[in-house]
Amino acid sequence: MTSTLGKDLLALEPLSPDQIRLILDTAEPFKEISERSIKKVPALRGKTIVNLFFEASTRTRISFEFAEKRLSADTVNVAASGSSVQKGETLVDTARNLEAMRIDMVVIRHSASGAARFLAERIESNVVNAGDGMHEHPTQGLLDLLTLRDHFGDLTGRRVCIVGDVLHSRVARSNIWGLKKLGAEVAVCGPKSLLPWGIGELGVQVFKRVEEAIEWAEALNVLRLQLERMTAGFIPSLREYNRVFGISKERLERAPRDILILHPGPMNRGVEIDSDVADGPHSVILNQVTNGVAIRMAVLYLLAGGRPELAEAAKGSAGGGER
Amino acid sequence: MRNMLLLTGGTILDPSCGVNERGDLLIADGKVARAGGRISDVEDAEVIDCTGCYVSPGFIDVHCHLREPGREDVETIATGARAAAAGGFTAVCAMPNTEPVTDNQAAVGFIIRQAHRAGAAKVYPIGAISVGQKGESLAEFGEMVGAGAVAVSDDGRPVASAHLMRTALEYAQAFDIPVIDHCEEPTLAHGGSMNEGIVSARLGLRGIPSEAEEIMVIRDILLARRTGGHVHLAHMSTKGSVELIRWGKERGINVTAEVTPHHLTLTEEAVDGYDTHAKMNPPLRTAEGLAAVREARPHGTIDVVATDHAPHHYDAKEREFADAPFGIVGLETALALVVTELVGTGILDFPQLVDRMSTRPAKLFHLPGGTLAEGSVADVTVFDPTREWKVDPSAFLSMGRNTPYAGRTLTGRAMCTIVDGRVVYRLTQ
Numbered sequence: 001m002t003s004t005l006g007k008d009l010l011a012l013e014p015l016s017p018d019q020i021r022l023i024l025d026t027a028e029p030f031k032e033i034s035e036r037s038i039k040k041v042p043a044l045r046g047k048t049i050v051n052l053f054f055e056a057s058t059r060t061r062i063s064f065e066f067a068e069k070r071l072s073a074d075t076v077n078v079a080a081s082g083s084s085v086q087k088g089e090t091l092v093d094t095a096r097n098l099e100a101m102r103i104d105m106v107v108i109r110h111s112a113s114g115a116a117r118f119l120a121e122r123i124e125s126n127v128v129n130a131g132d133g134m135h136e137h138p139t140q141g142l143l144d145l146l147t148l149r150d151h152f153g154d155l156t157g158r159r160v161c162i163v164g165d166v167l168h169s170r171v172a173r174s175n176i177w178g179l180k181k182l183g184a185e186v187a188v189c190g191p192k193s194l195l196p197w198g199i200g201e202l203g204v205q206v207f208k209r210v211e212e213a214i215e216w217a218e219a220l221n222v223l224r225l226q227l228e229r230m231t232a233g234f235i236p237s238l239r240e241y242n243r244v245f246g247i248s249k250e251r252l253e254r255a256p257r258d259i260l261i262l263h264p265g266p267m268n269r270g271v272e273i274d275s276d277v278a279d280g281p282h283s284v285i286l287n288q289v290t291n292g293v294a295i296r297m298a299v300l301y302l303l304a305g306g307r308p309e310l311a312e313a314a315k316g317s318a319g320g321g322e323r
Numbered sequence: 324m325r326n327m328l329l330l331t332g333g334t335i336l337d338p339s340c341g342v343n344e345r346g347d348l349l350i351a352d353g354k355v356a357r358a359g360g361r362i363s364d365v366e367d368a369e370v371i372d373c374t375g376c377y378v379s380p381g382f383i384d385v386h387c388h389l390r391e392p393g394r395e396d397v398e399t400i401a402t403g404a405r406a407a408a409a410g411g412f413t414a415v416c417a418m419p420n421t422e423p424v425t426d427n428q429a430a431v432g433f434i435i436r437q438a439h440r441a442g443a444a445k446v447y448p449i450g451a452i453s454v455g456q457k458g459e460s461l462a463e464f465g466e467m468v469g470a471g472a473v474a475v476s477d478d479g480r481p482v483a484s485a486h487l488m489r490t491a492l493e494y495a496q497a498f499d500i501p502v503i504d505h506c507e508e509p510t511l512a513h514g515g516s517m518n519e520g521i522v523s524a525r526l527g528l529r530g531i532p533s534e535a536e537e538i539m540v541i542r543d544i545l546l547a548r549r550t551g552g553h554v555h556l557a558h559m560s561t562k563g564s565v566e567l568i569r570w571g572k573e574r575g576i577n578v579t580a581e582v583t584p585h586h587l588t589l590t591e592e593a594v595d596g597y598d599t600h601a602k603m604n605p606p607l608r609t610a611e612g613l614a615a616v617r618e619a620r621p622h623g624t625i626d627v628v629a630t631d632h633a634p635h636h637y638d639a640k641e642r643e644f645a646d647a648p649f650g651i652v653g654l655e656t657a658l659a660l661v662v663t664e665l666v667g668t669g670i671l672d673f674p675q676l677v678d679r680m681s682t683r684p685a686k687l688f689h690l691p692g693g694t695l696a697e698g699s700v701a702d703v704t705v706f707d708p709t710r711e712w713k714v715d716p717s718a719f720l721s722m723g724r725n726t727p728y729a730g731r732t733l734t735g736r737a738m739c740t741i742v743d744g745r746v747v748y749r750l751t752q
Contacts, residue, residue, distance in 0.1 A: 013525065090642060112643035113527040114597030133645070135527030173527060196524035197532070 005302050008120040008127040011136040012177040020181055022308055024146050026298035027291070029312045033070055034293055043301055043314040044071035047104045052094070053130070054080040054110040059265055059289070060130050060140070064107050067296035073105075091115060092122050099123045105303065108132075113170075126303040128296075134168050139299060140264055141174025143292040145182060147284050148219060150291070151260055156183035161213040163247065164223030164272050165194040167234075171264045175221055176204055189213035190223075190245060193234045210245050214252060219260035222247050225272045238271050248274045258282050265289070327351045328744060329365055333373030333705060337380055338678040339694035348378050350701040353744035358695050371746075373705050376738055379677045380693050381413025381702035383684035386478070386503075386557055386581060386629035387654060389415075389446065391437060392430075393422025398634040398722045400434060401441035403654070406632075406721035408748035410654040411737030413702035414445035414692060415632075419456065420479035426451035428466040435471045443747045444740070445702070447473040447690065452491045452502065456480045461490060468498040473688050476503035478557055483509050485542055492552030499689060501555040501579070506539035506564070507531075507605065516645045518591040518606040526597065528644060531606050533561040540564045544571035544578050555687065556580040558631050560605040562615035569624045579687050581629040582616045584653055584660040585727070589613075593727055597644040600727040603631070604649035617670050620679065627684045630657045634723025652716075652723035660728070662708060662735025673708060701744040710736045 005019060012020065033039055049068050053061055061077065068075045078098075091110070098106065105126040108116050113133030120127035131137040145155070152158050160179050166172040166188045179186045180203060187205035188195060189212070200206050207213040213220070225241060235241050252259055261273075261283045269275045278285060298311070306314060328350040335346045335358055346359035349368065389403035400417070407415045417434055419425035425434065431448045438446030450467035454460050456477045464475055475495060482488045482504055491502045512535040517523050519530020540556060544567060547554040559565065559580045571578040585603060590610050593601035601607055619625045633650025640647050661680070665671040671679075681704070685693025692702040714731045716724040740748040 090638070092641060110643070112645050114644045117597060118643060133527050134529075170527060173525070197519050197530065198521045198524050201521045202524060 004308070007303070009138055009299050009303060010116050010120055010127065010129045012138045012141050012174045012181070013136065015181065017181045020142070020145065020178060023142055023295065023298050023302065024149060026302055026308045026311045027146055027294040029315055030297040030301070031291070031294040033297070033315055034290065039070050040072055041070065041315050042072045043306060044068070044073035044304055047073040047304055048102070049073045049075045049105040049107065049300070050098050050103050051075060051077045052098070052106055052108045053078065054108070054115070055131070057109050057130070060109065063289070063292040064130060064296050066293050067300060070293070071297055071300060073300070091119065095119050095123050099125055105300065128299060128303065131170050133170065135170050136174045137170040138174050139292070139296055140171050141178040142299070143288055143295040144175055144221060144262055144264070145178045146291045146295055147262060147288045148260070150287065151284065152218070155179065158184045158219070159187070159217050160184050160219045160221060161187040161189055161207065161217040162221045162223065163189045163210060163213060164245065165225050165229060166190055166199065166223065167194045167196050168226060168229070169223050172223060176202055187213060187216060191235055194229065210247070210251065214255045214259065217259055218257065219262060220247060221262040221264070222273045224264065224266065225268055227268070242271050246272060246274060247277050249276045249280065252277060260284055262288060325351050326744065327365065327368035328741065328746070329362060329368040329370045330373045330378050330703070330705065331362070331370055333376045333378040335359055335695060336377040336673055336677050337695040338674045339380065339682045340696055342695070343674055348695065348703065350703070350741065350744045353701050355695050355697050355699050355701050358697060371705070371739060375709070376705045376707045377673060379704050379706070380681045380695050381704045381740065381742070382411045382658065382680040383690060383692060384412050384415040384630050384632070384654065384657070385627060385684045385688055387415045387417060387632035388420065388634070388650070389417045390634060391421065392433065397636050400437040400446055401443070402720065402722050403632070404438055404441040404443035404446055405748070406654045406719060407444035408740040408742070409720045409737065410656070411658045411704040411706050411740055412444050412654060413704060413740060413742045414447060414690060415654070416447045416449050416473060416688065418476060418478045419449050419451040424451050424456050425449070426454050426456065426462040428463065428470040431467045431470040431472045443742070445742060447471070447688070449474045449476050449478070449503065451475065452477045452482060453487060458483050458487060461487070461494060464495055464498055464500070468500060472500070473690060474501045474503055474555070476505070476557070478503060478505045481505050481507035481509055481539060485546065488543060489546045489550060492546055492550040492554060496552050501553040501688060503555045503557050504539065504543050505557050506536045506543065508535045508538045511535040511538070515606070516602060517594050518608050520591060520609060522591045522594060526594065533563055533608065533612065536561055536605055537563040537567060540567045544568070544576055547571070547578050548574070548576045551577065553577045553579070558583050558586060558605055558629070559616060559625055560586045560608045561612045565615045565619040565624055572624065579626045580624070581627045582620070582625045583629060583631045584657045585651060586613070586616055587628070588660050588664045589727065598727065599640040599642070599644055599647035600651060600725055602644060602647055602649055603633070603651055617665065620665070620671060621675060626679070626687060628657065628661060628679050630654055632721070634721055635725050637724060640725050651725050651727060652719065652721050654721060655719050656714060656726060656728050656733065658706060658737055659712070659733035659735045663733045666708070667734060701741060703741040704737055705739040706735060706737045708735050710734065712736055
């Protein structure tokens with residue numbers, strides 16, 4: 001079944017601004033479901049969804065699972081360990097076997113860039129990319145956009161800087177595309193050894209020093225610094241990273257304005273972000289998590305053929321999803 | 324009775340003799356007996372009508388991977404040699420990254436024997452530079468050359484040690500063979516699967532910067548200067564490499580270089596969509612690199628076209644991009660790609676094409692062939708420069724199907740391939 005989004009959600013780069021707005025707008029009515037005492041609507045009743053996680057993930061997997069369950073889908077979680085993947089089965093064989101069991105959707109997390117697309121081109125089920133290597137993490141990008149939109153309203157002309165390990169970050173790429181498509185100005189900041197070569201050609205500003213980024217930005221999206229980047233020689237030490245690039249209260253107090261703080265999690269407190277910032281008054285980190293469930297509900301609903309104008313109605317009845 | 328073959332009605336195109344004119348070619352007992360003019364006084368010769376075709380010295384590919392011994396499920400010397408003949412190649416040089424590595428005289432002799440049995444294109448083994456291609460101690464060049472090797476290389480594995488490369492360039496001079504290097508600075512290229520640039524930034528793939536190639540190019544050129552040895556640089560892909568080679572040649576340093584049909588026709592954009600058939604090493608580069616290797620050819624900075632034919636099993640390419648192996652097949656598409664994309668666009672003319680695919684490879688690697696001068700070995704390619712055909716991998720004679728050109732309509736095709744005066748391939752349809 002083809003929805004207004006197409007068969008799959010693999011990345012934000014190929015989406016139009018209208019498609020992104022459609023997902024954000026569809027997420028709005030779904031936010032309320034999670035606030036109810038009975039957090040369940042029948043929009044995806046009878047649909048079978050497999051959460052295929054080849055990489056460890058807690059937050060994203062749970063967020064997807066809540067979204068699926070709150071839409072009444074039947075879900076199965078497959079983790080790479082304990083499955084036939086450990087026995088050397090290829091990705092395409094794993095997928096075809098799942099599909100042979102007549103599933104409707106696959107949510108995939110994989111360490112290889114392009115893995116979600118690879119899967120989508122080979123099976124008929126809808127595929128949602130829950131993070132592929134260093135490529136994209138589109139639902140994370142969307143929930144960041146929703147969180148920023150909650151705060152700023154229209155994002156046109158708003159200045160958002162992505163700080164940290166952009167090189168290895170799928171979150172950064174999805175943010176760059178999503179923000180630019182909604183008209184925001186985008187910058188990146190981090191040690192040059194952790195920025196992709198030629199990143200400026202994607203149409204973003206590049207700040208060498210975090211002080212410059214703070215001077216410029218209205219919102220900072222602070223990326224997680226993977227601890228293994230130090231052993232791989234990209235940076236000398238986590239301690240120095242914190243001193244040079246860490247987002248601290250002192251640095252933010254020198255900013256000409258209040259700066260909204262986002263972080264995709266999980267945080268390394270005291271490395272890329274200090275606790276008093278993460279827990280401070282301008283942090284919307286937990287709002288991001290809440291919005292994550294609504295965004296994933298919207299994506300699943302739309303991919304299943306749900307009509308956006310019926311999203312509000314879908315909350316109350318079984319009539320939302322086309323069957 | 325003599326064994327004679329008469330090629331009539333074609334255009335003899337032989338840059339080694341400066342010939343490009345209508346004429347017949349008579350082959351007798353495996354040698355070119357007469358070339359040029361109308362030959363009508365010969366009876367009992369088998370006649371091949373070459374009307375509309377060029378009759379040229381046979382193409383020679385100085386860089387291919389035939390996978391035998393070790394990976395006979397992917398390609399064998401016999402299937403590779405037949406694929407070569409179908410592509411118009413009368414001879415190919417097989418790289419030593421087999422399993423086990425071709426690093427001794429027995430291994431070289433095995434390849435010669437298998438090629439002889441196949442009876443298609445000639446196969447000249449290239450021996451390893453280092454034992455096991457481990458980059459440590461020199462392999463026995465002398466014994467390998469004695470058994471039939473025509474060059475040495477650790478292709479597939481860059482020679483990381485400058486000392487080893489220096490020694491190889493010195494030691495090889497006793498046998499008058501080129502030392503071929505796959506230029507890749509391993510710590511810089513580490514973990515990369517495509518060109519480092521805007522496309523790798525978008526796709527989230529680890530990049531291989533052009534400097535990984537160029538650093539080794541200039542290292543090898545400087546070592547050739549120091550030693551006086553002949554260094555041949557495999558599959559050049561960047562603008563910087565071309566500039567460095569030009570620098571070396573202008574100073575009389577003994578450096579030669581090759582470029583592949585894919586680096587002459589594709590850019591990194593082909594990787595978009597994570598197409599593993601666009602994954603090769605060195606990676607496809609930018610439009611600027613493409614323009615540089617194309618421009619380099621008429622001026623002779625890059626000496627020859629070589630395929631880097633690298634067959635892989637279907638399953639190996641049918642997977643995540645970063646995990647797929649590097650390389651594509653090339654023997655059966657090389658001629659048509661050069662005709663379509665270089666001759667068709669006015670960058671090369673046909674005499675230059677034959678020079679880069681036959682005459683110069685023979686000269687650089689001291690191989691028989693590369694000429695139709697009377698008395699020379701009758702290795703001949705008859706190709707139709709205007710014939711259009713659609714690339715259909717399932718019709719390849721190679722066991723490899725891994726090509727990014729599937730479905731493309733190309734111009735130019737080998738019609739008949741003759742090795743030692745014997746027809747080893749003829750296009751049937």
